[in-house]
Amino acid sequence: xxxxxxxPRHLIKEKRETATLKCYPIPRHDTVYxxxxxxxxxxxxxxxxxEKMQSDKGSIPDRFSAQQFSDYHSELNMxxxxxxxxxxxxxxxxxxxxxxxxxxxxxxGSWLTVV
Amino acid sequence: GESVGxxxxxxxxxEGDNSIINCAYSNSASDYFIWYKQESGKGPQFIIxxxxxxxxxQGQRVTVLxxxxxxxxxxxxAATQPGxxxxxxxxxxxDNAGNMLTFGGGTRLMVKP
Numbered sequence: 469x470x471x472x473x474x475x476p477r478h479l480i481k482e483k484r485e486t487a488t489l490k491c492y493p494i495p496r497h498d499t500v501y502x503x504x505x506x507x508x509x510x511x512x513x514x515x516x517x518x519e520k521m522q523s524d525k526g527s528i529p530d531r532f533s534a535q536q537f538s539d540y541h542s543e544l545n546m547x548x549x550x551x552x553x554x555x556x557x558x559x560x561x562x563x564x565x566x567x568x569x570x571x572x573x574x575x576x577g578s579w580l581t582v583v
Numbered sequence: 584g585e586s587v588g589x590x591x592x593x594x595x596x597x598e599g600d601n602s603i604i605n606c607a608y609s610n611s612a613s614d615y616f617i618w619y620k621q622e623s624g625k626g627p628q629f630i631i632x633x634x635x636x637x638x639x640x641q642g643q644r645v646t647v648l649x650x651x652x653x654x655x656x657x658x659x660x661a662a663t664q665p666g667x668x669x670x671x672x673x674x675x676x677x678d679n680a681g682n683m684l685t686f687g688g689g690t691r692l693m694v695k696p
Contacts, residue, residue, distance in 0.1 A: 472626075501684070510672065510686040511627065524683045558626050560684075572617070572684055574626035 472575035489544040493561030500542040503558040595693045602660040606673035613675040
């Protein structure tokens with residue numbers, strides 16, 4: 469079965485550069501989530517979208533922005549990168565039907581290293 | 584703030600034994616709980632979930648128990664195998680927090696052959 473696809477899998481950027489991560493949800497899923505996981509840490513919720521509209525916002529820095537497009541894929545844009553942004557970024561998707569309890573499936577993540 | 588956390592950071596078990604991973608949560612409004620398995624460098628993999636109107640749910644070799652009175656969640660893995668070695672996270676979601684899934688601290692399960 470198709471899973472959540474993330475690209476690129478690995479990315480190396482210098483400080484103050486920008487980076488864009490892409491996420492392609494499971495077909496027919498209309499909700500996308502972004503999480504950040506530092507080394508040895510729990511995944512931290514950044515932001516989510518439902519039907520191309522932002523639905524929830526977590527600990528996403530102002531330097532980051534995201535959107536969901538008409539084909540439901542999502543992009544996370546990160547600017548003015550800092551060393552502390554080095555982490556594994558996960559995208560997840562689910563089929564939202566108005567209440568909690570829909571299984572959320574995660575992609576394999578994008579490794580961002582800021583040097 | 585509300586949080587989800589685990590009691591033990593590392594659990595070492597013998598192959599074939601049963602494993603129990605525990606999780607405590609503090610948000611009394613949580614109504615949906617999920618256990619994820621994460622192998623090194625990979626994304627969290629869904630294992631099993633349970634709603635707050637249930638006490639127990641079983642899957643293949645896994646059982647999740649929910650005790651709402653003490654806000655405690657556990658994952659039981661029967662006949663633990665080397666392939667079960669990973670970090671396990673519990674996560675919770677509540678209707679009043681939209682679609683935001685909050686993860687607790689992970690527990691590393693190490694299976695000794």
